[in-house]
Amino acid sequence: DGVAVLPAPQNISVQSTNMKHVLTWSPVMVPEEIVYYSVEYQGEYESLYMSHIWIPSNWCSPTTGLECDITDDITATVPYNLRVRATLGSQTSAWSTLKHPFNRNSTTLIPPGMEVTKDGFHLVIKLEDLGPQFEFFVAYWRREPGAKEHVKVVRPGGIPMHLETMEPGATYCVKARTFVKAIGRYSAFSQAECVKVQGESLPL
Amino acid sequence: LRRCLISIDMHRIEESFRGIKKAIQAKDTMQNVTILSPSESLHSIKPLDACCMTKNLLAFYVDRVFKDHQELDPQLLRKISSIANSFLYMQKTLQQCHEQRLCHCRQEATNATRIIHDNYDQLEVRSAAIKSLGELDIFLAWIDKNHQGTSDA
Numbered sequence: 001d002g003v004a005v006l007p008a009p010q011n012i013s014v015q016s017t018n019m020k021h022v023l024t025w026s027p028v029m030v031p032e033e034i035v036y037y038s039v040e041y042q043g044e045y046e047s048l049y050m051s052h053i054w055i056p057s058n059w060c061s062p063t064t065g066l067e068c069d070i071t072d073d074i075t076a077t078v079p080y081n082l083r084v085r086a087t088l089g090s091q092t093s094a095w096s097t098l099k100h101p102f103n104r105n106s107t108t109l110i111p112p113g114m115e116v117t118k119d120g121f122h123l124v125i126k127l128e129d130l131g132p133q134f135e136f137f138v139a140y141w142r143r144e145p146g147a148k149e150h151v152k153v154v155r156p157g158g159i160p161m162h163l164e165t166m167e168p169g170a171t172y173c174v175k176a177r178t179f180v181k182a183i184g185r186y187s188a189f190s191q192a193e194c195v196k197v198q199g200e201s202l203p204l
Numbered sequence: 205l206r207r208c209l210i211s212i213d214m215h216r217i218e219e220s221f222r223g224i225k226k227a228i229q230a231k232d233t234m235q236n237v238t239i240l241s242p243s244e245s246l247h248s249i250k251p252l253d254a255c256c257m258t259k260n261l262l263a264f265y266v267d268r269v270f271k272d273h274q275e276l277d278p279q280l281l282r283k284i285s286s287i288a289n290s291f292l293y294m295q296k297t298l299q300q301c302h303e304q305r306l307c308h309c310r311q312e313a314t315n316a317t318r319i320i321h322d323n324y325d326q327l328e329v330r331s332a333a334i335k336s337l338g339e340l341d342i343f344l345a346w347i348d349k350n351h352q353g354t355s356d357a
Binding site: 058073077181 | 215266270278282286288289293
């Protein structure tokens with residue numbers, strides 16, 4: 001096993017948005033040399049019952065980059081320990097461990113992207129495809145005093161979805177938010193988007 | 205179990221199990237013996253006892269099976285870790301449910317659990333762990349059956 005002479009990577013942190021989790025660290029600088037990094041993780045189970053067990057990350061053992069997509073490693077809603085070390089030839093650094101375990105329930109959920117269109121008199125929405133873990137709550141209403149708000153659950157995203165058959169001359173508005181069942185959390189609602197239908201509004 | 209709403213990604217667990225099933229079951233040298241024998245224990249459990257039985261079996265796997273199995277293959281280790289940590293999360297969720305006294309444990313569930321532990325104790329510990337891992341699909345299918353109707357709630 002290589003002697004630990006390389007400095008260990010510093011400034012380890014996780015950025016997590018919409019259930020995509022990326023581990024980042026600062027470079028270990030060795031002039032005119034390529035330094036490799038290895039990432040390992042252990043879930044709460046391992047840390048409780050098998051603390052000697054660390055599992056190589058799926059994508060980054062090794063890597064020359066300064067970040068690692070650990071989304072496929074974090075597969076349960078429990079705290080995960082993460083660590084990184086540097087390697088150069090036979091030289092290996094000590095492990096640097098993330099200060100606080102990461103739990104995916106802390107991910108930042110941002111409102112979904114959406115396209116609201118008219119297909120003749122049909123109100124159609126196409127939501128951003130965020131992957132199988134996401135459901136979408138779509139609220140839509142006719143813009144008039146006292147209008148009732150309707151809600152539809154859409155799963156998955158990425159496919160145009162018919163919401164309503166609209167009346168001529170009326171304006172309809174739509175907003176959406178995401179729900180991730182695995183962590184039991186919602187995003188905020190998106191900005192509302194409105195469309196106006198051609199033609200004369202029908203006499204009451 | 206319906207009232208103990210557990211927001212578990214069963215598809216992910218089943219996918220992880222499919223990834224280990226062939227390799228694990230190939231290591232099981234005693235095919236004529238079973239630990240989670242469906243006829244005797246699990247399928248005789250009534251809905252009223254489902255939550256307690258789930259809790260007991262999660263503990264069986266978390267406290268015994270995963271500990272007793274030493275996996276060296278990194279790919280298998282990844283998938284077993286995924287299942288073990290998901291079971292740990294399920295335990296926590298059911299624990300909250302138990303505190304709301306929605307997860308009663310009657311004698312039937314206790315007896316069925318003891319049969320499974322007795323079956324486990326009959327075997328050498330590594331063999332017992334391998335067999336129990338290979339029979340995870342029985343437990344997962346049973347959870348799915350008792351879990352229907354809550355996953356879209």
